[in-house]
Amino acid sequence: MGALVIGEALVDLITTPSGEVSAIPGGGPFNLARTLGRLGVDVTFAGGISDDVFGQRITAMLDADGVRQALPVRTGLLTTLALAALDEDGAATYRFYVEGTAAPAVKVGDVQLPEDLSALAVGTLGLVLEPAADATAAAVAAVSDSTLVFVDPNCRPSVINDEQRYRARLDEVLQRADVVKVSGDDLAYFSPDKDSIMAARGLLDHGVSVVLFTDGGEGVCVITPNDEFIVPVPSVEVVDTVGAGDSFGGGFLAFWLSRGLTRSDLGDHEQLRWAVGRAVTVAAITCTRVGANPPTLAELAELD
Numbered sequence: 001m002g003a004l005v006i007g008e009a010l011v012d013l014i015t016t017p018s019g020e021v022s023a024i025p026g027g028g029p030f031n032l033a034r035t036l037g038r039l040g041v042d043v044t045f046a047g048g049i050s051d052d053v054f055g056q057r058i059t060a061m062l063d064a065d066g067v068r069q070a071l072p073v074r075t076g077l078l079t080t081l082a083l084a085a086l087d088e089d090g091a092a093t094y095r096f097y098v099e100g101t102a103a104p105a106v107k108v109g110d111v112q113l114p115e116d117l118s119a120l121a122v123g124t125l126g127l128v129l130e131p132a133a134d135a136t137a138a139a140v141a142a143v144s145d146s147t148l149v150f151v152d153p154n155c156r157p158s159v160i161n162d163e164q165r166y167r168a169r170l171d172e173v174l175q176r177a178d179v180v181k182v183s184g185d186d187l188a189y190f191s192p193d194k195d196s197i198m199a200a201r202g203l204l205d206h207g208v209s210v211v212l213f214t215d216g217g218e219g220v221c222v223i224t225p226n227d228e229f230i231v232p233v234p235s236v237e238v239v240d241t242v243g244a245g246d247s248f249g250g251g252f253l254a255f256w257l258s259r260g261l262t263r264s265d266l267g268d269h270e271q272l273r274w275a276v277g278r279a280v281t282v283a284a285i286t287c288t289r290v291g292a293n294p295p296t297l298a299e300l301a302e303l304d
Contacts, residue, residue, distance in 0.1 A: 001117055002036075002041045002042030002043055002044075002119070002257065003036055003041050003042070003043045003044070003117075003118060003119040003121060003253060003257065003289065004043070004044050004046060004070070004111075004113070004114075004117055004119070004121070004127055005032055005033040005036070005043065005044070005045050005046065005047075005080055005118050005120075005121045005122075006029065006046045006106075006111060006120070006121070006122045006135075006136050006139055007027065007028060007029025007032075007047055007098065007121075007122055007123055007125065007126025007127075007132075007136065008027040008028070008047055008048070008103035008124060008125040008126050008129065008132070008172050009025065009026075009027045009028060009029070009030035009045070009047045009048075009049055009058045009062075009080075009103065009123075009126055010025070010026060010027045010029065010030070010079060010080040010082055010101075010103055011023050011024065011025055011026070011054045011057075011058075011079050011080070011081055011082070011176070012024045012025075012026045012082045012084050013081055013082065013083045013084065014084045014086060015083070015084070015085050015086065016086050017086065017088055018112050018179070023054065024078075024242075024291055024292075025057055025058045025061055026082070026242070026243070026291075026292055027080075027103070027124065027125065027287050028046070028123050028124030028125075028126075028152060028154045028245075028246050029045070029047060029121065029122070029123060029124060029126055029246075030045065030058065030062075031243040031246035031247065031250070031292040031294075032121055032123075032152070032246045032247075032249050032250040032253075033062065033065075033067045033121075033155060033250070034061065034065045034067060034250075034255060034292070034294065035246065035247045035249075035250025035251060035254065035282065035294040036067070036250045036254050037062075037066040037067040037293055037298070038065050038066075038120075038250065038295065038296045039250065039254035039255075039258075039282070039294075039296070039297055039300075040254065040258070040297050041253070041257060041258075043066070043067050043068070044067070044068040044069070044070045045062055045067050045068070045069055045070065046069075046070035046071055046106070046110075046111045046139075047071065047103060047106065047126070047132075047151050048071065048074050048080075048101075048102040048103045048104065048105045048132060049071070049073050049074065049079075049102055049107045049128070050071065050073065050074050050077050050078055050079040050101070050102040051073040051074065051075050051076075052078055052079055054078075054079035055073060055074075055102060056131055058079070059073070065069070067265065070111060070112070071106065071110060071131060073102075074102040074105050077100060077101055077102040077105055077279035078100060078101050078102065079101060079103075080096070080097065080098050080101040080102060080103035080104070081096070081097040081101070082092060082094055082095070082096050082097075083095045083096075083097065085112070086090075094156070094158055095158070096125075096156070096158070096159045098122045098129055103125065103129055103132060103203040104129035104130060104131065104132045105131075105132065106131065106132040106135045106136075107131050107132075107134075107135055108131065108134055108135045108138045109135075109138075110135055110268075111135060111139050111259075113139060113142055113144070115144055115207065116144075116228075117143065117144060117147045118147065118148065118262070119147060119148045119149075119150060119253055119256075119257060120139065120140065120143050120148070120149050120150070121149075121150040121151075121152070121249065121250075121253060122136050122140060122149075122150075122151055122152075122173065123151055123152035123153055123154050123249075124137070124152065124153075124154040124156065125159065127153065127160055127166070127169060127170060127173065128160055128166060128167070129159075133169060134169075135164075135167075136173070137169050137172055137173055139294060140172075140173050140177075141172070141176065142178050143176070143190075146262065146263070147263070147303055148178050148179065148253075148256070148262060148263040148266075149176050149177050149178050149179075150177075150178065150179045150180075150181070150249065150252075150253055150265075151173060151174065151177040151179070151180045151181070152180075152181045152182075152245065152246070152249050153170060153180070153182065153186050154183070154186065154245065154246075155185065155186050155189045155190075157189060171206070174203065174206040174207075174208060175196065175206055175207060176207075177206065177207075177208050178208065178209045178210065178266060179208070179210045179211075179212065179266065180203050180207065180208050180210070180211050180212065181211070181212040181214065181245070181248065181249050181252070182200060182203070182212070182213055182214070183213075183214055183215075183245060184196050184213075184215060187189065187199040187200055187213070187255070190202075190203075191230070196213065197213070197221065197223075198214070200213040200221065200223055200229060201223055203223075204223065204225055209224065209225070209263070209266040209267070210222065210223070210224050210266050210272065211223040211224075212248075212249075212252065212276065213279045214245060214248060214283075216231060216233075217235075218233075219231055219232045219280065220233065220248075220279075220280060222269075222272055222276055223228055224267070224269070224272070225265070226267070227269050229269070229273065231273060231276045231277050231280055233280050233283075233284060234280070234281070234284050236284045236285075236287055236288050237288060238287045238288070239287065239288055239289055239290055240287070240291070241287055242290075242291050242292050243286055243291065243292020243293070244283045244286050244287050245283070246292060247282050247283050247286040247294035248279045248280065248282065248283035249279070250279075250282070250294065251278055251279035251280075251281070251282030251283065251294070252275050252278075252279035254282075255274070255275045255278040255279065256271075256275045259271070259275075261275075281300065281303070282294055282295060282300070285299070287301075
């Protein structure tokens with residue numbers, strides 16, 4: 001089998017200072033799964049999805065991108081919402097509405113792991129909202145030794161009610177993680193007393209093989225136990241950065257798997273440099289479009 005993505009699908013309700021409201025399906029794992037599907041990966045999404053009108057839209061988008069759903073719809077539960085209030089400069093303040101909604105309603109044992117799974121990707125609110133976060137951690141602990149585990153914490157402090165429990169769960173997940181993608185905001189949350197590079201290097205102490213530190217226009221710092229290098233990012237006309245990090249993660253996994261590479265190949269730095277470079281291209285294209293709208297393989301082929 002190809003890849004399994006565990007985590008949340010939700011709807012961002014974006015409000016402008018003038019009072020305009022738009023509803024856009026999102027969630028880090030949802031965006032990552034769609035990226036994998038568009039890039040030709042055999043991918044399944046395991047997340048709580050409602051049968052309401054928003055949930056139907058989420059399902060339709062997964063279907064359109066060739067992403068299978070591992071779990072039945074959560075009948076009677078509403079779609080999880082994130083209210084993003086934009087200020088005059090375009091910066092967003094988030095509030096999450098999760099009580100009685102579908103994304104958290106995944107329990108331990110709901111997700112079945114095939115033995116031939118090539119990659120498992122987890123992150124964002126899938127590591128926060130309970131009981132879904134416990135189900136995510138249980139799946140990571142139970143995954144086969146041959147499966148590459150990709151983690152994007154994508155921390156959302158505003159929705160973390162029990163920081164001690166969250167950190168303990170994340171530490172547990174990182175013990176089995178092979179590749180961890182982090183931003184500067186993530187690292188500031190993990191290690192506020194360290195600079196970003198030192199904090200990123202510290203993730204190797206968990207046994208992680210590769211840390212991918214995305215730093216906006218400064219490039220991607222690839223950190224392994226034996227090497228460290230920067231993969232530059234191209235200059236593009238940015239429309240917005242929604243979903244850029246998720247499409248980067250999906251791009252990395254897609255191109256890694258496309259060459260038949262596994263977790264045992266993560267020490268090959270030439271392959272790492274190539275896969276990260278391709279992922280950077282995927283994210284850059286996403287930044288030139290409104291919302292989380294990653295490119296397809298066909299669109300990438302036109303650029304090569």
